[in-house]
Amino acid sequence: MTTHPIAVAPASRPRMFEALAVAVSEGGGDLVGVDEAQALIWADPASVDDFPAIIARGTGIRWIQLPYAGIEPFAHHLDREHLWTCGKGVYATPVAEHVVTLALAGLRGLHRYIPATEWAAPIGTNLVGATVAIIGGGGIASELIRLLTPFDVAVRVVRRRPEPLLDAVVYAPADRFEAVRGAHLVVIACALTAETTGIVDHRFLAAMDPNAWLVNVGRGGHVVVDDLLTALDEGTIAGAALDVTDPEPLPAGHPLWTAPHCIITPHVANTPELGLPLLADRVRDNVARWCRGDELIGLVDPVAGY
Amino acid sequence: MTTHPIAVAPASRPRMFEALAVAVSEGGGDLVGVDEAQALIWADPASVDDFPAIIARGTGIRWIQLPYAGIEPFAHHLDREHLWTCGKGVYATPVAEHVVTLALAGLRGLHRYIPATEWAAPIGTNLVGATVAIIGGGGIASELIRLLTPFDVAVRVVRRRPEPLLDAVVYAPADRFEAVRGAHLVVIACALTAETTGIVDHRFLAAMDPNAWLVNVGRGGHVVVDDLLTALDEGTIAGAALDVTDPEPLPAGHPLWTAPHCIITPHVANTPELGLPLLADRVRDNVARWCRGDELIGLVDPVAGY
Numbered sequence: 001m002t003t004h005p006i007a008v009a010p011a012s013r014p015r016m017f018e019a020l021a022v023a024v025s026e027g028g029g030d031l032v033g034v035d036e037a038q039a040l041i042w043a044d045p046a047s048v049d050d051f052p053a054i055i056a057r058g059t060g061i062r063w064i065q066l067p068y069a070g071i072e073p074f075a076h077h078l079d080r081e082h083l084w085t086c087g088k089g090v091y092a093t094p095v096a097e098h099v100v101t102l103a104l105a106g107l108r109g110l111h112r113y114i115p116a117t118e119w120a121a122p123i124g125t126n127l128v129g130a131t132v133a134i135i136g137g138g139g140i141a142s143e144l145i146r147l148l149t150p151f152d153v154a155v156r157v158v159r160r161r162p163e164p165l166l167d168a169v170v171y172a173p174a175d176r177f178e179a180v181r182g183a184h185l186v187v188i189a190c191a192l193t194a195e196t197t198g199i200v201d202h203r204f205l206a207a208m209d210p211n212a213w214l215v216n217v218g219r220g221g222h223v224v225v226d227d228l229l230t231a232l233d234e235g236t237i238a239g240a241a242l243d244v245t246d247p248e249p250l251p252a253g254h255p256l257w258t259a260p261h262c263i264i265t266p267h268v269a270n271t272p273e274l275g276l277p278l279l280a281d282r283v284r285d286n287v288a289r290w291c292r293g294d295e296l297i298g299l300v301d302p303v304a305g306y
Numbered sequence: 307m308t309t310h311p312i313a314v315a316p317a318s319r320p321r322m323f324e325a326l327a328v329a330v331s332e333g334g335g336d337l338v339g340v341d342e343a344q345a346l347i348w349a350d351p352a353s354v355d356d357f358p359a360i361i362a363r364g365t366g367i368r369w370i371q372l373p374y375a376g377i378e379p380f381a382h383h384l385d386r387e388h389l390w391t392c393g394k395g396v397y398a399t400p401v402a403e404h405v406v407t408l409a410l411a412g413l414r415g416l417h418r419y420i421p422a423t424e425w426a427a428p429i430g431t432n433l434v435g436a437t438v439a440i441i442g443g444g445g446i447a448s449e450l451i452r453l454l455t456p457f458d459v460a461v462r463v464v465r466r467r468p469e470p471l472l473d474a475v476v477y478a479p480a481d482r483f484e485a486v487r488g489a490h491l492v493v494i495a496c497a498l499t500a501e502t503t504g505i506v507d508h509r510f511l512a513a514m515d516p517n518a519w520l521v522n523v524g525r526g527g528h529v530v531v532d533d534l535l536t537a538l539d540e541g542t543i544a545g546a547a548l549d550v551t552d553p554e555p556l557p558a559g560h561p562l563w564t565a566p567h568c569i570i571t572p573h574v575a576n577t578p579e580l581g582l583p584l585l586a587d588r589v590r591d592n593v594a595r596w597c598r599g600d601e602l603i604g605l606v607d608p609v610a611g612y
Binding site: 093094097098100101104105108109110111113114115116117118119120121122123124125126127128146147148149150151248249250251252257258263264265266267268271272273274 | 400403404406407410414416417419421422423424428429433453457554555556557563570571572574579
């Protein structure tokens, strides 16, 4: 009988370790130590420094499953000797839901109403019927488009690959200014790469309409903070809702905390509580595929870095 | 050639008057004074005191179109001698969108994150996959169910008529405690009648789960405020988001402004700016139906009062 020796490491997060070990067994894998393993399920997104030493011990490892969708902490470890997968797509639904939350909050004025202690004049606009530009054409964009279907929005997606994405109009990265022009909502939902670092700069913000909201659920590094602060201060955009910042946690006293029309949530589009069951589902599914010899889900391109 | 003499009155809100006069013409009606009219389009929701005098002048009037969906200010004027219609259903989409806004804000913790000026621990839950109880089975409920379709929610509707409503499980008003038990979100979206005044009382709130949010887009009179304040203070429900209060505007210093986990928006589920074009569409449509002799939309039952 064929065995499928798979390791889960490190054990620094007991709840995650246990959930993923159960997922390996349920998927048909045989739980072993790193030394004997042909595959490794990495069980602590914050434990990056231990990674090379553990990998070095696992000379038989051919496949490595990384947690989470954004893998930049591990990017410099990627190589062509291993098959790499990550959690991309796993967290798309809660993240897309958070985009809808932030978009509605901004467009309908909750940033003004929630802190108020007296009745105020009406502000805000509908999301229904709006034009939405999404930077990034991955799992979050797909889920967001799905969630927004009944809102009758017109969707534009900026992505490298020219393939269609559902009903969205697809723009190349070079045409991003055209994509955001006239949009009521601009969503940053791409991976952080050399190409996308600082993509939300003064030129990008200038292309946005004065009544448009920016929502960032990508990475803090996508935004040039000084340019955003200027746009918010001068009112050249309607507002910004940021679930990610650079650095994180955003320190008390940082000007973003008190910038006008700026909503900050502390990287909670997907929380560990919401995410772990979803990651365990993905690991179980991928282990089963590995055992059957099927293609894995969430493959990482070591060159592109996502 | 048949004419269809229709009056628009009063003229106290010039923008509304003009938009509805245009709608009458576009619908095929002939704009006349009240004395000559067979139908009257009422053009100021706040002008209730002038109503009897103007009606008395219009002895030929057979149909009266009221603005807005909630017509309780006009309720004591309703009679069986006229055909009455109101704006019910017109504002369902923006109101349902506001319900989604408030529900997501509460469930995902924006009432805590928005006022914060430092990074906080994650709180909140997803709306995706939740159980939603809606009190009221009218146009808002239908629109809300439609907007929430991609969120894979289980919907329960409390309504008088036992007819099914989309995929919702329908409960009779007497079974309302059963309907809210176990729901993550409870939405008040019914008309204010003798039967529904104070429907959200201590028994109703006790039936709600400790992790459940209450959203009220009906009328302030649906809620027994002291009972709600107790539930919020004691944490027997997760929170409340109120777009309507009693009285309105809610006076500064009212305890709801500072109650824990309480979001208040100043009756903006549908704002005049968003609503007027939608009301004008309805008036144009109803005028065209009147001219053709077809059944009107938004008929009011003078006995039920909605």
